[in-house]
Amino acid sequence: MTASRSDLRLTGLTKRFSGFTAVDGLDLTISQGEFFALLGPSGCGKTTTLRMIAGLEEPTGGSIHLGDLDVTEKKPYQRPVNTVFQNYALFPHLSVFENVAFGLRRRGVKDVKKQALEALDLVELGHLAQRRPAQLSGGQQQRIALARAVVNRPQVLLLDEPLGALDLKLRRQMQIELKRIQTEVGITFVHVTHDQEEAMTMADRVAVMNHGKIEQLGAPAELYEAPGTTFVANFLGQSNLVAVTRSGTDGQYTMVDVGGQKLRIRTDRCSSEGELLLGVRPEKIRLHSAADPVPSGLNQLTGGVVLDASYLGVSTQYLVRMPWGQNLTVFAQNLGIGERFSDGSAVQLAWEPDHSFGLAGDAGAGVESTLED
Amino acid sequence: MSRWLSKHALHIYGVLAFAYIFTPIAYVMVFSFNQPARSNLTWRGFTLENWTNPCGAPEVCSALGNSLKIGLASTLIATVLGTMVAFALARYRFRGRTPTNLLIFLPMATPEVVLAASLLTLFLNLRVPLGTATIVIAHVMFSISFVVVAVKARIASLDPRLEQAAQDLYANEFETFRRITLPLVAPGIAGAALLAFSLSFDDFIITNFVSGDVNTFPKFVYVSAQRGIPADAYVIGSAMFLLAMGLVLAAELFRWRRSRRL
Numbered sequence: 339m340t341a342s343r344s345d346l347r348l349t350g351l352t353k354r355f356s357g358f359t360a361v362d363g364l365d366l367t368i369s370q371g372e373f374f375a376l377l378g379p380s381g382c383g384k385t386t387t388l389r390m391i392a393g394l395e396e397p398t399g400g401s402i403h404l405g406d407l408d409v410t411e412k413k414p415y416q417r418p419v420n421t422v423f424q425n426y427a428l429f430p431h432l433s434v435f436e437n438v439a440f441g442l443r444r445r446g447v448k449d450v451k452k453q454a455l456e457a458l459d460l461v462e463l464g465h466l467a468q469r470r471p472a473q474l475s476g477g478q479q480q481r482i483a484l485a486r487a488v489v490n491r492p493q494v495l496l497l498d499e500p501l502g503a504l505d506l507k508l509r510r511q512m513q514i515e516l517k518r519i520q521t522e523v524g525i526t527f528v529h530v531t532h533d534q535e536e537a538m539t540m541a542d543r544v545a546v547m548n549h550g551k552i553e554q555l556g557a558p559a560e561l562y563e564a565p566g567t568t569f570v571a572n573f574l575g576q577s578n579l580v581a582v583t584r585s586g587t588d589g590q591y592t593m594v595d596v597g598g599q600k601l602r603i604r605t606d607r608c609s610s611e612g613e614l615l616l617g618v619r620p621e622k623i624r625l626h627s628a629a630d631p632v633p634s635g636l637n638q639l640t641g642g643v644v645l646d647a648s649y650l651g652v653s654t655q656y657l658v659r660m661p662w663g664q665n666l667t668v669f670a671q672n673l674g675i676g677e678r679f680s681d682g683s684a685v686q687l688a689w690e691p692d693h694s695f696g697l698a699g700d701a702g703a704g705v706e707s708t709l710e711d
Numbered sequence: 712m713s714r715w716l717s718k719h720a721l722h723i724y725g726v727l728a729f730a731y732i733f734t735p736i737a738y739v740m741v742f743s744f745n746q747p748a749r750s751n752l753t754w755r756g757f758t759l760e761n762w763t764n765p766c767g768a769p770e771v772c773s774a775l776g777n778s779l780k781i782g783l784a785s786t787l788i789a790t791v792l793g794t795m796v797a798f799a800l801a802r803y804r805f806r807g808r809t810p811t812n813l814l815i816f817l818p819m820a821t822p823e824v825v826l827a828a829s830l831l832t833l834f835l836n837l838r839v840p841l842g843t844a845t846i847v848i849a850h851v852m853f854s855i856s857f858v859v860v861a862v863k864a865r866i867a868s869l870d871p872r873l874e875q876a877a878q879d880l881y882a883n884e885f886e887t888f889r890r891i892t893l894p895l896v897a898p899g900i901a902g903a904a905l906l907a908f909s910l911s912f913d914d915f916i917i918t919n920f921v922s923g924d925v926n927t928f929p930k931f932v933y934v935s936a937q938r939g940i941p942a943d944a945y946v947i948g949s950a951m952f953l954l955a956m957g958l959v960l961a962a963e964l965f966r967w968r969r970s971r972r973l
């Protein structure tokens with residue numbers, strides 16, 4: 339692999355705490371200037387990974403490279419990496435200005451004042467330079483923590499759930515601001531979060547972590563449309579997963595069978611052998627009355643009965659009981675056209691074959707880890 | 712009447728409590744203006760003479776000077792050593808850490824006379840001449856525990872992420888200590904130093920055992936109490952009190968001004 343000058347490269351990165359493996363052989367390359375999100379349930383090793391990149395935690399194994407430079411053994415203050423800590427960790431005895439100037443002064447930069455004030459302007463808090471951190475609101479402290487890190491123009495900026503303590507409105511506002519700053523200064527952001535929406539809206543690429551390993555890595559749409567494991571399918575949004583048996587192939591499709599009904603999955607979105615689960619997102623499914631004809635060429639499941647219909651405003655969520663005893667979820671947009679179904683209606687489900695994905699394993703896997711979050 | 716009482720009970724209680732605390736101090740202040748005589752027990756009339764000439768009584772000022780000198784020396788030594796011990800106990804895992812943590816309380820828990828007697832025996836057996844040095848050694852010994860406990864509490868309350876943040880921001884170990892750890896622990900160290908000074912300044916029992924013929928202010932007051940304390944001692948007591956109050960007020964004023972400027 340040829341890494342460009344300051345790509346961040348983790349190779350077999352491992353951290354064990356007295357017998358417990360928090361990070362398990364992570365291999366990851368993050369390109370220069372990328373907005374990268376690490377997403378995963380609580381305790382999956384996100385913070386530990388960031389701390390190893392920052393040098394605050396010593397890896398048990400593996401290496402960390404910045405471009406061609408091996409920084410695995412380097413002290414935190416020797417790495418061109420800065421962190422925005424989860425709880426800000428602003429220095430309480432220093433003014434906001436001195437907090438932001440701290441890194442510049444340690445590096446012996448000449449025009450400290452100019453650069454620090456510029457960084458404060460970037461987060462639009464220049465007028466608070468003389469305050470103490472304790473005299474700021476949570477959102478303001480968060481922005482100071484960001485300015486304090488960004489001002490050093492590190493090669494990599496690590497953000498550990500920096501928006502975790504903010505309310506929803508401020509959070510959305512800060513997400514936009516973070517994204518703006520990242521584009522403006524063009525440094526690599528590694529953003530840890532367990533808010534999937536945050537990861538999807540902000541990041542160029544997302545890595546979903548579970549039990550110290552990366553389950554899947556890709557662009558947000560890729561992860562959502564073609565999850566590679568049941569864990570990802572259930573952690574990122576909701577999925578219907580149906581156990582199916584293979585019954586042959588038809589061109590680029592694999593034919594599968596559930597309760598005597600034939601369905602199709604694109605072969606390239608299908609694990610090649612073993613137990614197969616067919617997955618489809620609830621919003622991809624259209625409900626039709628049992629009596630109506632369904633356009634041909636679609637995947638079709640008949641024999642459903644509406645168990646529950648919940649009106650959610652923009653959409654209606656249906657829970658449909660299938661003949662083989664499984665409940666499937668369907669989101670129907672409330673367009674005002676088309677039929678609304680009440681509890682007990684006999685329905686059939688239809689969706690584009692291309693919207694199905696095939697996963698290995700059994701449907702239960704991964705679900706419980708999602709719940710623990 | 713009872714409603715008035717229930718409404719003002721807290722105020723009355725407060726006033727009484729203050730009166731209880733401040734009566735002896737007020738008494739000392741008032742009697743520092745008493746006409747001098749061999750003893751200072753009855754009011755003979757107002758004069759400023761004691762205040763203009765506080766060193767009038769023989770030995771009072773040399774005793775005071777000794778006390779200040781001993782206080783400063785033992786405070787300095789106890790604060791430096793105690794702070795180092797506190798950092799070691801709070802930061803490093805080493806063999807014997809738990810016993811050390813317990814032993815540090817020993818001088819606080821031991822009755823002072825017992826400590827005093829054993830120190831005296833020790834000094835005599837080692838043939839150390841009694842005097843200023845032995846007093847300082849004794850004072851350092853008992854005040855160091857208080858310093859360790861006070862500073863350790865402050866270190867324990869320090870958020871370790873602050874030091875990590877400093878290192879993340881290019882400060883090496885020494886600079887992290889100088890710019891983050893020390894300033895944040897400083898109020899604890901200052902408090903410990905004040906405590907050490909006041910412990911040393913008014914210690915009588917241990918000092919009396921190990922001082923030989925060196926006179927200190929508490930010793931002077933104790934000895935003169937047998938035949939009547941001169942008004943000069945009252946002046947010095949009042950002055951110490953006013954000085955302490957003045958320092959506290961100045962600190963408050965400084966804090967208030969700083970918080971207003973921001």
Ligand SMILES: Nc1ncnc2c1ncn2[C@@H]1O[C@H](COP(=O)(O)OP(=O)(O)OP(=O)(O)O)[C@@H](O)[C@H]1O
Binds near residue numbers: 360380383384
């Ligand atoms: N110093 C430590 N000693 C022992 N175990 C630790 C230590 N630090 C973390 N762990 C364990 O390592 C695992 C991963 O922790 P980590 O803080 O990386 O999780 P996380 O993904 O950041 O979770 P969260 O989303 O809750 O912040 C957890 O199970 C945690 O209990």
Ligand SMILES: [Mg+2]
Binds near residue numbers: 384386
């Ligand atoms: Mg974490």
